[in-house]
Amino acid sequence: MSEIIVAVDGPAGSGKSSVSKEAARRLGYAYLDTGAAYRALAWHCLDEGIDVENADAVAERARSFDYATGMDPDHYFVRVGGEDITPDIREPRVTAVVSAVARVSEVREALNAMFRRMMSEHPRPGVIAEGRDITTVVAPDAPVRVLLTATEEARIARRSAEVSAQTTEATAQQLASRDRQDSRVVDFMTAADGVITIDSTDIDFEQTVQALIDTVRSGLSTEQ
């Protein structure tokens, strides 16, 4: 059973998933990508022809969809109904509708209960869980809570380097629009009380991973 929870929140493209996964690998912890569950539900709704603006229909799917994800940082996967949809959930058509699914309160309640169960049942000594509301709603009592941030300019540049199929303008517009929609539901732009901010604007990936690991170690030593 995992006893150490490291909660990481932040805006789109701040490095939450890549940095958390690598830090978890080096610490021997599990890794929980909570955004993947929202994306998988959005993918599932599209696959089933469900109108993502129909909150009741989306909530009904959230209660019944057969979701699985790998929490071993070296064996990451996302499945719905046994089908591997790991790359599919990153498609622009899914990214474009995921915020609509995530604003349904029944969806958030169902997924948050699942995240808490997954964190507490995992056999590794710790779990790094990342998302938008982990430090404030899902695990507000976690011994280490971090807001991973970077300027919008840096985040757009990083995301554009990954996405070659569209212009930087289109990538910038999507990133800003998703943050705008998501921040109506949860505040992930400012650190809540007790949450440590890591700003990666002027540090590279390796330095950011090290900053998170250092924060985990010092947070745990203060706890004891």
Ligand SMILES: Nc1ncnc2c1ncn2[C@@H]1O[C@H](COP(=O)(O)OP(=O)(O)OP(=O)(O)O)[C@@H](O)[C@H]1O
């Ligand atoms: N400090 C850094 N310096 C340079 N590049 C970085 C840094 N941190 C992360 N990256 C890169 O930025 C990109 C976006 O990171 P990542 O996908 O982890 O962000 P995210 O916060 O999980 O985004 P989203 O919420 O949109 O899924 C990746 O290509 C990642 O390798």
Ligand SMILES: Nc1ccn([C@@H]2O[C@H](COP(=O)(O)O)[C@@H](O)[C@H]2O)c(=O)n1
């Ligand atoms: N704790 C969370 C995590 C994610 N979301 C929503 O899911 C979307 C996708 O998240 P990524 O981290 O994979 O980009 C995100 O835009 C949010 O709409 C959430 O609400 N809470």
